[in-house]
Amino acid sequence: MFKSKTKYTWEGWESSGKESWVFSVKHPCELIGVHAKLIDQQLNESEKVEYCIYSPRVSSTSTPFGFKAAESSSGICVTDKRFIISNNRHIKGIEPTVSSINFEDILSFNFGSAMLLSWFSLGFISQEELKQLTIIFNSNGKHHFQKALRVFKKYEPAINTDDFKLNSSLPEAFIHQIKDKIHKDYLKTLLSDYEKCILTFSCRYVWERVLNKHSLFKREKQVAYLTSKATVFLTNKALMIARDSLGCSIGSSVDVLNIPLDKVKSIILYTENFNTKKIYKLKISFNREIRQNMLEIDFMDIDEETSILLNNISSLLNKEVQNEKF
Numbered sequence: 001m002f003k004s005k006t007k008y009t010w011e012g013w014e015s016s017g018k019e020s021w022v023f024s025v026k027h028p029c030e031l032i033g034v035h036a037k038l039i040d041q042q043l044n045e046s047e048k049v050e051y052c053i054y055s056p057r058v059s060s061t062s063t064p065f066g067f068k069a070a071e072s073s074s075g076i077c078v079t080d081k082r083f084i085i086s087n088n089r090h091i092k093g094i095e096p097t098v099s100s101i102n103f104e105d106i107l108s109f110n111f112g113s114a115m116l117l118s119w120f121s122l123g124f125i126s127q128e129e130l131k132q133l134t135i136i137f138n139s140n141g142k143h144h145f146q147k148a149l150r151v152f153k154k155y156e157p158a159i160n161t162d163d164f165k166l167n168s169s170l171p172e173a174f175i176h177q178i179k180d181k182i183h184k185d186y187l188k189t190l191l192s193d194y195e196k197c198i199l200t201f202s203c204r205y206v207w208e209r210v211l212n213k214h215s216l217f218k219r220e221k222q223v224a225y226l227t228s229k230a231t232v233f234l235t236n237k238a239l240m241i242a243r244d245s246l247g248c249s250i251g252s253s254v255d256v257l258n259i260p261l262d263k264v265k266s267i268i269l270y271t272e273n274f275n276t277k278k279i280y281k282l283k284i285s286f287n288r289e290i291r292q293n294m295l296e297i298d299f300m301d302i303d304e305e306t307s308i309l310l311n312n313i314s315s316l317l318n319k320e321v322q323n324e325k326f
Contacts, residue, residue, distance in 0.1 A: 008036040017073035017090040019056040022141020028052055028077050028084075035075025038086040038098040048080040050151045053144045055137045057090065062136075063119045064245040065112060065255045069134040076135070078151045083122065085133060099133060103155055107263050107286055108295075111149060111190060112255030113139050114245070119255075120145045128290050146189040149258070153192035157262045158236045161198065171197055178202075183231040183242035186256050196236040201306045205230035205243040206279055206298035225274055227300055234313070237261060239284075241297065259295070263287060269310045280307065 008029050015033030025031055028039040031054050043049070053076040062068045075086040082103055088096040101124050108123040118141070121134040137145070171188065174197035178184040191197075204227035211222050228244040238258050245253040265287040272279050280302050284295040302310075 008040070010036065015073060015088075017057045017088060019054075019073075022053060022055045022137055022144050024144050024147075025052045025054065028075065031075045033073065033075075034088055034096045035073070035086045038096060039075050039077045039084050042084050042098060042100060043077075043079070047082075049077060050080060051078045051144075051148050052076065053141070053148060055135055055141060058117065058136055058138055060117050060136055063112070063117065063255075064114050064247070064253045065110070065119075067110065067119050067121050067132070067134045067136070069119075069136045074135050074137075076145075076148060078148045080155060083148075083152070085135070101133065103152060105288075106152070106260070107288070107290075108257060108259045109149060109152070110255055110257050111145060111186075112253070113142060114253035115139070118142050118145070120149070125288055125290050130290055143189075149190055150192045153190070153195065153237060153258075153260075156192075156237050156260045158196070159261050161196065161236050169197055171195065174200070178231055178233070180229065180231050180242070182254055183229075186242050186254055187231065187233050187240055190240065190256060190258060191235070192237065195238075197233070198236060199232075199234040199306075199309055201232055201302065203230050203232060203280075203302050204228065204300040205241070206300055207246055208298070225277070225279065225298075230299065232299075239264070239267070239313075259284065267310070267313045269307055282310065 010032045013032065027049055029036055031039065031052060035054060055074045055076065057071045057073045059071065061071055070089060072087045072089045077084040083101045084098065086096060086098040101122055105125045106122055107125065107130065110121040112119055116139050117136065118139040119134060119136045121132055123130060123132055171191050175184060175188055177200050178187065179202050207226045207228065209224045209226055211224050226246055228246055230241060230243040233240040238260050241257045243255055263286055265285045268283045270281055272281060277300060280299045282297045282299065
């Protein structure tokens with residue numbers, strides 16, 4: 001694709017960052033404001049531009065799931081190798097920035113919505129530490145970010161399931177098994193072409209909260225385990241978890257966590273008892289050296305057959321990852 005570093009479609013036109021909608025363009029040169037030049041100057045001749053998005057700023061800086069971002073407009077370019085993301089705060093004295101995140105450094109992504117607010121967040125390695133880059137945007141642009149994430153997943157290697165007696169199938173023959181309709185809709189839009197589905201189950205996602213208890217004579221902290229509805233979805237490329245938030249009306253706030261399996265070293269499932277309840281703890285360790293190399297996710301309401309299948313994921317991960325990328 002032709003790339004120009006000297007001529008930009010909207011050169012000389014200043015963007016306020018308050019445009020009404022998220023939109024896509026064919027090439028970074030067509031982005032508005034400073035984003036065109038910032039991203040285009042980062043591109044290499046050998047890279048293939050896959051998808052580009054402009055996202056105006058919104059007034060919200062946080063989400064019900066804890067993701068935070070400064071109020072800014074953003075340009076997002078997905079190539080066949082990386083994300084290139086520019087941010088402009090539109091504040092005098094604060095210079096716009098641009099970040100480059102290679103696919104091989106991405107350990108997870110989150111995508112979700114709460115009514116008119118949506119978010120896109122990448123968890124990636126930088127200097128052996130886990131970093132988070134989040135963009136908060138208006139929900140009218142959800143489909144653009146979903147497509148950008150499908151592009152990333154297209155280039156993620158698939159785990160070879162041929163040697164295992166697993167009922168893997170394409171989404172069309174599997175997705176109907178997901179019970180929660182809203183979770184189903186979110187998960188479906190984040191599946192890449194030819195991604196094979198292996199397992200899905202409904203459960204309760206456990207949120208650990210530290211509560212401050214006050215009494216007449218003392219003040220103490222108490223750990224509480226609260227739950228919300230969740231759907232776990234395993235494919236030959238990713239472990240995906242759709243979850244509702246706490247304190248929101250049913251179905252109004254959903255987040256999907258996607259963990260690429262080629263970045264995972266091991267998955268271990270074990271149980272702990274809390275009062276009269278059994279908590280299932282899923283420990284995920286990554287195959288990259290980082291200071292925080294363990295992710296722990298807690299569930300309730302998992303049946304015995306599902307727990308056996310989850311424990312067998314590790315044998316899948318020990319198989320050589322397919323070189324073919326769909």
